[in-house]
Amino acid sequence: MPFLQSLISSVTSLGHKNAASVVGVDIGSSSIKVVQLRSSRGVAILETYGEIALGPYGKQPIGKVVKLSSEQLGEALRDLLKEANVTTHEGSMSVSFSSTMMTVVELPKVGAEALKRIIPLEARKYVPVPISEVTLDWFVIPEDEVGKSAFDVLTKDKDTKLKGQEVLLVAIQNAMLQNMQSISSAVGLTVDFYEIEVFSAIRASFEHGIAPMAFVDIGAGTTKVYIVERGIVRLTHLIMVGGQQMTETLGHAMSWEFEKAERVKRENGLIDNTAYSRTENDQIQSVLLSTLSRVFTEVNRVLLSYGQRYNKNIAQVVLLGGGASLPGITTAAKSSLSVEVDISHPFTHTEAPAFLDSVLQSIGPGFAVSVGLALRKLQQK
Numbered sequence: 239m240p241f242l243q244s245l246i247s248s249v250t251s252l253g254h255k256n257a258a259s260v261v262g263v264d265i266g267s268s269s270i271k272v273v274q275l276r277s278s279r280g281v282a283i284l285e286t287y288g289e290i291a292l293g294p295y296g297k298q299p300i301g302k303v304v305k306l307s308s309e310q311l312g313e314a315l316r317d318l319l320k321e322a323n324v325t326t327h328e329g330s331m332s333v334s335f336s337s338t339m340m341t342v343v344e345l346p347k348v349g350a351e352a353l354k355r356i357i358p359l360e361a362r363k364y365v366p367v368p369i370s371e372v373t374l375d376w377f378v379i380p381e382d383e384v385g386k387s388a389f390d391v392l393t394k395d396k397d398t399k400l401k402g403q404e405v406l407l408v409a410i411q412n413a414m415l416q417n418m419q420s421i422s423s424a425v426g427l428t429v430d431f432y433e434i435e436v437f438s439a440i441r442a443s444f445e446h447g448i449a450p451m452a453f454v455d456i457g458a459g460t461t462k463v464y465i466v467e468r469g470i471v472r473l474t475h476l477i478m479v480g481g482q483q484m485t486e487t488l489g490h491a492m493s494w495e496f497e498k499a500e501r502v503k504r505e506n507g508l509i510d511n512t513a514y515s516r517t518e519n520d521q522i523q524s525v526l527l528s529t530l531s532r533v534f535t536e537v538n539r540v541l542l543s544y545g546q547r548y549n550k551n552i553a554q555v556v557l558l559g560g561g562a563s564l565p566g567i568t569t570a571a572k573s574s575l576s577v578e579v580d581i582s583h584p585f586t587h588t589e590a591p592a593f594l595d596s597v598l599q600s601i602g603p604g605f606a607v608s609v610g611l612a613l614r615k616l617q618q619k
């Protein structure tokens with residue numbers, strides 16, 4: 239199954255023929271997002287999009303992370319496809335980063351056939367479950383992108399200098415893939431690829447550039463950090479803090495129910511709210527900032543360790559995920575992270591009626607994965 243593809247050229251060319259519509263489905267831990275696109279003369283036309291909170295399907299409030307069965311997820315997805323007026327049955331679906339293992343390994347330079355034999359052996363070192371329970375995939379990082387790899391450094395003193403190759407190795411739990419397949423067939427979607435959300439998110443958030451940059455997906459339960467260089471994923475990292483914790487901390491501090499804290503966070507975030515006193519505003523903002531700064535401190539640590547390991551500076555951080563829609567987040571991020579900070583605007587890769595501009599701008603970061611999935615599906619047509 240083709241989980242990986244070069245990310246360098248992935249946003250550039252869409253088919254030039256008018257093609258059927260496709261839908262990208264992102265099943266997150268707190269909500270499902272869908273985006274339906276159609277290609278017309280090389281442009282991705284946005285036909286419809288929608289989001290449904292999963293909380294209520296598990297008797298929890300909106301914004302909460304819930305663990306649902308594949309039947310319940312199927313029910314939620316069916317409701318969403320209907321509400322959003324999705325008309326196509328051709329889809330692509332994301333696989334959550336947390337059910338995958340991803341790492342760059344250094345291997346001797348051997349051909350494709352030999353790699354096929356080496357990879358399962360190598361994967362045992364990294365995959366904490368039996369190899370028979372996962373599906374493996376890999377991508378040889380082109381040599382140009384490697385530069386002076388750690389492998390070269392380790393072997394440089396040897397008489398016969400072995401030249402290694404760097405390989406991005408990915409393992410996905412088979413059980414997770416089976417779940418996704420049963421959800422898609424339950425709702426009548428023909429899904430010909432399941433893509434790890436990392437690649438979808440980057441495709442939709444990547445503008446250009448060869449310098450290393452970091453993508454930070456602030457989801458509900460966790461935050462994911464992906465370092466990308468020349469369009470290739472070099473490092474991934476999971477932070478166990480996300481938007482839900484922001485809401486919970488705010489709720490505790492202000493003695494509010496989760497629902498109210500969630501609403502205030504989304505509507506006002508770090509910006510003053512006229513409904514509250516100066517003291518209350520300060521309190522709200524400092525509570526939200528304290529959780530956010532835990533995220534940024536860890537992002538900084540990841541950037542620093544990457545920089546030290548490869549002797550390169552990360553020039554830019556792109557924020558995405560629902561948490562990146564927090565009002566005022568850019569200023570907070572800029573003061574915590576010592577690099578350029580941008581917010582992902584995935585819908586700029588699509589064409590939509592002008593009256594949708596501002597709403598697509600504000601909800602965009604949360605739709606990066608679903609837009610990226612739909613874009614890849616369109617490219618295949």
Ligand SMILES: Nc1ncnc2c1ncn2[C@@H]1O[C@H](COP(=O)(O)OP(=O)(O)OP(=O)(O)O)[C@@H](O)[C@H]1O
Pocket residue numbers: 265266267268269270301334456457458459460461480481482485500503504505507558559560561562563564565604
């Ligand atoms: N306008 C907003 N301001 C602040 N936070 C927001 C806003 N909109 C959504 N969020 C938060 O974003 C989080 C959900 O983000 P997202 O939809 O990307 O997560 P998910 O995909 O369900 O989760 P994950 O990626 O971790 O599986 C929630 O914590 C939610 O409260």
Ligand SMILES: [Mg+2]
Pocket residue numbers: 266267457559607
């Ligand atoms: Mg997500």
